[in-house]
Amino acid sequence: MADQVTVYVSILKDSLKEKYEVMQKILDATKRQAEILSSDPVDADAFDEMLSQKEELISRIFTLDGGFERVFSKVNPFIQADPQSFKPEILEMQNYIRIITECSMKIQALEQKNKNKFEMFVKNKRKEIRDFNASNKTAASYYQNMSNQHHQWQTYFVDQKK
Numbered sequence: 001m002a003d004q005v006t007v008y009v010s011i012l013k014d015s016l017k018e019k020y021e022v023m024q025k026i027l028d029a030t031k032r033q034a035e036i037l038s039s040d041p042v043d044a045d046a047f048d049e050m051l052s053q054k055e056e057l058i059s060r061i062f063t064l065d066g067g068f069e070r071v072f073s074k075v076n077p078f079i080q081a082d083p084q085s086f087k088p089e090i091l092e093m094q095n096y097i098r099i100i101t102e103c104s105m106k107i108q109a110l111e112q113k114n115k116n117k118f119e120m121f122v123k124n125k126r127k128e129i130r131d132f133n134a135s136n137k138t139a140a141s142y143y144q145n146m147s148n149q150h151h152q153w154q155t156y157f158v159d160q161k162k
Contacts, residue, residue: 008075009089015068016096019061023103026057030110037117 033050036043079086 005075005078005086008071009079009086011071012068012075013089013093013096015064015071016093016100019064019068020096020100020103022057022060022064023100023107026054026061027103027107027110029054029057030107030114033114034110034117037114037121042121 029050033047033054036047036050079090083090
């Protein structure tokens with residue numbers, strides 16, 4: 001049974017290591033989103049592609065977390081019974097948890113900045129659309145008035161001759 005517990009503990013470590021690697025990829029993708037949002041003009045397709053990549057990575061995190069929880073529930077009683085036997089592994093897992101937490105905090109801070117940049121981008125696009133629509137209405141109204149003006153003058157001159 002001790003060998004099986006050692007295998008489970010190794011699986012837990014590997015799971016945390018993989019989670020950290022995926023979190024790093026999420027951080028990189030979030031940084032790339034910040035670059036995209038800071039560029040002029042903003043490449044909406046590239047931004048959308050980054051969102052898709054992040055969705056896949058986040059899905060992977062959920063899968064890893066679920067697997068970790070299942071394995072941890074099996075091995076936890078054995079670790080609690082003899083923590084000294086697994087001290088190096090526990091310390092390594094605690095270190096991974098610490099760096100995963102730090103990475104998560106960096107991602108959250110960057111996500112908040114990206115959210116603010118994205119809201120400004122959307123606000124500016126909405127303004128551009130409103131301005132464009134107002135310009136179109138003005139132009140259409142002008143051409144309609146000019147078209148009507150032309151007919152009124154022709155009719156006026158015809159009436160004057162009578």
